[in-house]
Amino acid sequence: MYLSCVMRYALISDIHANVQALDAVLAEIGVRGEVDATYHLGDLVGYSSNPNEVVARLRDRGIAGIAGNYDSTVATDYKHCGCKSESARQEELAHVSYEFTRSAVTAATKHFLGGLPFSLDLRPSGGHTAGPRLVLVHGTPTLNTLYWTQDRSDEFCLKMAAVVGLKSGDVIAFGHTHKPWQRIVDGIHFVNTGSVGRPKDGDPRAGYVLLDLGDGTPRIEHVRVAYDIEATIAGVRAAGLPDDFIEFLRTGGQPAAVGA
Numbered sequence: 663m664y665l666s667c668v669m670r671y672a673l674i675s676d677i678h679a680n681v682q683a684l685d686a687v688l689a690e691i692g693v694r695g696e697v698d699a700t701y702h703l704g705d706l707v708g709y710s711s712n713p714n715e716v717v718a719r720l721r722d723r724g725i726a727g728i729a730g731n732y733d734s735t736v737a738t739d740y741k742h743c744g745c746k747s748e749s750a751r752q753e754e755l756a757h758v759s760y761e762f763t764r765s766a767v768t769a770a771t772k773h774f775l776g777g778l779p780f781s782l783d784l785r786p787s788g789g790h791t792a793g794p795r796l797v798l799v800h801g802t803p804t805l806n807t808l809y810w811t812q813d814r815s816d817e818f819c820l821k822m823a824a825v826v827g828l829k830s831g832d833v834i835a836f837g838h839t840h841k842p843w844q845r846i847v848d849g850i851h852f853v854n855t856g857s858v859g860r861p862k863d864g865d866p867r868a869g870y871v872l873l874d875l876g877d878g879t880p881r882i883e884h885v886r887v888a889y890d891i892e893a894t895i896a897g898v899r900a901a902g903l904p905d906d907f908i909e910f911l912r913t914g915g916q917p918a919a920v921g922a
């Protein structure tokens with residue numbers, strides 16, 4: 663049974679300028695008709711060709727969210743996107759994507775990215791009664807560039823939870839790695855939402871999370887949505903971005919040439 667406040671969330675992260683994937687996810691959320699609020703977890707831009715369109719969609723729909731490393735580095739003219747590269751080729755591609763994005767974003771988009779907060783602390787019960795908190799960060803509560811991968815220890819998870827004072831029954835959601843996973847440690851729910859626009863787990867479909875806090879026991883569902891990937895690829899090609907990015911989209915982040 664739902665309480666009187668907003669309790670069922672859609673969490674979308676790492677859209678990365680892939681407006682076709684975003685549109686498919688938003689349509690799927692709309693068809694469900696059971697989502698009270700949608701939030702994004704950052705990395706709106708980078709790698710694909712439509713950063714301004716992605717930001718416009720979120721603005722038009724009033725979808726609030728937080729800054730990913732790509733958003734804050736573009737907004738502040740930082741020297742690098744803050745993405746970790748595992749090879750010289752990946753580092754080269756990271757620079758190509760970053761320079762393209764910096765040249766493609768409008769002043770309005772850049773301004774919007776600069777206004778995104780580092781984190782959100784959602785308290786659906788208003789804090790007036792005991793109830794779950796939902797904290798949203800891009801990477802971790804300490805850095806939006808730090809990768810919170812599934813192989814992190816329980817101790818690491820609890821250390822991060824302590825940074826924001828989480829208790830049993832609370833939820834912290836994050837993205838950044840583009841690989842979805844979830845775990846419960848000491849009653850605290852840890853949720854990596856995966857990526858809408860650039861999945862890296864071998865499944866090319868857009869990924870997001872439905873989170874239901876309705877009865878006080880968090881229920882988490884990882885959802886995958888097929889989208890018009892050829893339209894995204896056409897945009898990447900038209901923008902003059904490397905074929906590597908096309909292969910990445912087609913293979914869900916596991917192209918043979920450059921590894922995962």
Ligand SMILES: [Fe+2]
Nearest residue numbers: 676705730838
């Ligand atoms: Fe990302």
